Amino acid sequence: MKHERMIAVAALIFSATLSLSAVSAVAQQANDMNNMSGMKMPMDAPSPAKGAAAKAGDLDISGAYVRAMLPGQPVGGGYLVIHNGGGSNDTLVSVKSPGAGKVELHEMKMENNIMKMRELKDGVAVPAGATVELSPNGLHMMFKQVKAPFKQGGTVPVTLTFEKAGSVDLILPVLPVQGN
Numbered sequence: 001m002k003h004e005r006m007i008a009v010a011a012l013i014f015s016a017t018l019s020l021s022a023v024s025a026v027a028q029q030a031n032d033m034n035n036m037s038g039m040k041m042p043m044d045a046p047s048p049a050k051g052a053a054a055k056a057g058d059l060d061i062s063g064a065y066v067r068a069m070l071p072g073q074p075v076g077g078g079y080l081v082i083h084n085g086g087g088s089n090d091t092l093v094s095v096k097s098p099g100a101g102k103v104e105l106h107e108m109k110m111e112n113n114i115m116k117m118r119e120l121k122d123g124v125a126v127p128a129g130a131t132v133e134l135s136p137n138g139l140h141m142m143f144k145q146v147k148a149p150f151k152q153g154g155t156v157p158v159t160l161t162f163e164k165a166g167s168v169d170l171i172l173p174v175l176p177v178q179g180n
């Protein structure tokens with residue numbers, strides 16, 4: 001009897017290990033594919049093909065996504081790339097989402113070896129001809145008072161408002177924390 005139970009437990013552990021290694025194999029494959037593209041990108045850089053894209057006047061928005069939230073994580077992070085193909089400077093002044101009480105624009109900065117985050121009350125400048133990236137460990141959208149934690153496979157609608165280009169709606173996919 002006792003022996004049978006031990007076998008059952010061993011089988012359970014074995015299948016758990018198996019599914020874990022399947023997950024890491026998939027992650028490895030994703031990394032290999034990133035490397036094959038020949039572009040030098042940090043491991044957690046967004047893949048523009050996976051994110052949402054939109055146009056607002058002279059602005060091209062691409063690679064827009066939010067990260068799945070970990071259990072107990074109080075806030076969500078959102079990222080995108082904005083290219084200003086026009087001749088005048090613009091500014092991303094605000095972000096709104098029905099999925100969060102408020103969305104702030106933040107930046108991360110190293111100060112005395114400590115990563116600090118602060119709100120950019122004046123928004124994110126998008127100079128003429130420039131490409132501005134909101135990415136993990138840099139500029140980002142911070143979703144506060146999130147109504148339901150962002151889950152992989154889900155979506156989060158947002159409205160971006162620019163000083164000159166006006167407002168644009170995007171549906172952001174929720175991508176896994178690793179391997180996106």
Ligand SMILES: [Cu+2]
Pocket residue numbers: 106107117140141142
């Ligand atoms: Cu933040």
